[in-house]
Amino acid sequence: MASFDSRTFRDTLGQFLTGVTVVTAAAPDGTPLGLTVNSFTSVSLDPPLVLFCIDKSAGCYEGVVNAQGYAVHILGGDQVDLANRFATKGTDRFAGLNYTRGFYGAPILPGAMALLECRTVQRVDGGDHTILIGQVERLNPGSRTRKPLGYFRGRYTAIAD
Template identity: 55%
Template sequence: MTSPREFIAGTDPRVLRDAMGCFATGVTVVTALAEDGEPVGLTANSFTSVSLDPPLLLVCPAKNAGTTRVLENTEHFAVNVLGTDQKDLSQLFATKGADRFDGFAFETWDYGVPIIPGSLANFECRRHALHDGGDHMILVGEVERVRFEPNRDPLLYFGGKYRRLHFT
């Protein structure tokens, strides 16, 4: 049996990252349109429901991601929750410099932002608030439209690796 590891403020940030990795999360791709009309997107696992009335969610993209600058300035965006069969999409949208939409068929709904078909859930949002979150930004969206398939399994991320649900 190994001893628990500890993080104390000011010590190795990798230890803190490993500790945060103990919380299993779903995997999303956040999409929007740049000012020139080009679709943009990034993989994010910092995502949660905030409120049902009004319907709010939040996602926390890294400030150093190129797509984050678009998200800071756009009025509408989408959060696409990935299923177990979409690991390749997660990796594509996490790859710096990749042409993420090359040859990729996406849908658009009411606000023209890219919606990834076949996702476990899609949320089309209007920006509600934007907050500083250290090296990430906290983007709160008001949900305008949703589509979801509750009978499929989510793509999970835990301990720095993709995972699947295991029921006992």
């Protein structure tokens, strides 16, 4: 049994700098879904696999987990507002946003630093989260001159050279 509480565990994990993404998907009825995610990583180059983790208490949990696929928008340092929009509960995260639809109906947001469109290939129980593994079917690597958005100690940070 752990000798620490969940807050201490979370604070310890906050010492690890991560990137910031917005993951989008479409509910079965086509409703756009999205959330800010920093638990995103590559899994395999061949086949090209990535994963992200979604909290089982997230408002869009059922729709995202049951979607056929999803889009991962890797955010640039100038996109804190977008990260906050998709991290805020109880709002229409897509209100006023122009977006197109990608594979499996996932909303594609303009302006991301990079984009990966994925087919969900595996769902793994991970305690209070579900791990979604996706095979990348299309991507846009974006510009290598933009600075990424990071998350460190509970705050967004722009990454310098």
